Amino acid sequence: xxxxxxYGGIIxxxxxxxxxxxxxxxxxxxxxxxxxxxxxxxxxxxxxxxxPLSYAYPIARGTGPLIVVIFSYLxxxxxxxxxxxxxxxxxxxxxxxxxxxxxxNHGHQHTKLHIQxxxxxxxxxxxxxLVDAHAVKQSSNIFTFIIWSGFVQSPLLLIxxxxxxxxxxxxxxxAIWKYGLPTTLVAQGGYALALTAYSIGNVGEIAxxxxxxxxxxxxxxxxxxxxxxxxxxxxxxTIIFISAIAVTIF
Numbered sequence: 735x736x737x738x739x740x741y742g743g744i745i746x747x748x749x750x751x752x753x754x755x756x757x758x759x760x761x762x763x764x765x766x767x768x769x770x771x772x773x774x775x776x777x778x779x780x781x782x783x784x785x786p787l788s789y790a791y792p793i794a795r796g797t798g799p800l801i802v803v804i805f806s807y808l809x810x811x812x813x814x815x816x817x818x819x820x821x822x823x824x825x826x827x828x829x830x831x832x833x834x835x836x837x838x839n840h841g842h843q844h845t846k847l848h849i850q851x852x853x854x855x856x857x858x859x860x861x862x863x864l865v866d867a868h869a870v871k872q873s874s875n876i877f878t879f880i881i882w883s884g885f886v887q888s889p890l891l892l893i894x895x896x897x898x899x900x901x902x903x904x905x906x907x908x909a910i911w912k913y914g915l916p917t918t919l920v921a922q923g924g925y926a927l928a929l930t931a932y933s934i935g936n937v938g939e940i941a942x943x944x945x946x947x948x949x950x951x952x953x954x955x956x957x958x959x960x961x962x963x964x965x966x967x968x969x970x971x972t973i974i975f976i977s978a979i980a981v982t983i984f
Contacts, residue, residue, distance in 0.1 A: 737914030743888020799854025831970030
């Protein structure tokens with residue numbers, strides 16, 4: 735996470751000279767977004783430290799769009815058709831199917847499941863989605879927000895990490911550059927694409943469509959990280975995936 739945010743933030747530096755300087759109103763959204771993203775990054779890190787990917791990821795990524803869709807309907811007056819509401823309920827059922835208290839056997843290790851960090855991560859996802867979507871819709875130049883918000887966010891997690899782990903975190907984070915570099919490009923580039931989509935489309939639908947990644951995370955968790963997936967978990971991942979797609983179609 736330090737590599738993605740601190741070193742990954744360097745890629746924004748050349749671009750700050752190519753876009754208009756944010757006005758006072760946009761600066762408020764940039765600062766608010768940076769604070770929420772910092773909480774998200776801390777929560778996400780704790781989530782991955784304490785829970786298997788195939789368990790935590792569906793809860794976090796499913797909770798986020800659910801909150802976004804409900805908030806968008808109640809407060810942003812975005813349309814919500816009957817079929818959309820039905821598939822949102824189906825999405826909820828898929829999320830609850832992934833939730834199992836207690837622990838799981840992972841190889842020879844007994845791993846206790848933690849639900850608090852996945853849920854908190856989902857709330858943070860919903861929060862930064864709503865804030866950032868509003869910001870890009872209000873901005874006269876969406877790239878001003880994308881670039882300046884990325885630039886402002888970049889040192890925050892590093893400050894927290896330095897306080898928590900000391901200067902050794904600099905060497906530790908650089909040591910994983912083979913994983914950090916491609917992950918940074920995917921993370922930063924992928925979210926820039928999402929913000930561009932938010933500027934021209936329905937926030938709730940786009941937030942739901944983003945969460946089709948839940949299925950792919952489950953597959954990668956099984957084949958790459960060797961995490962077990964029960965029949966119930968496979969059913970839940972499929973329900974969440976189909977529901978997210980269906981929300982955008984109907």
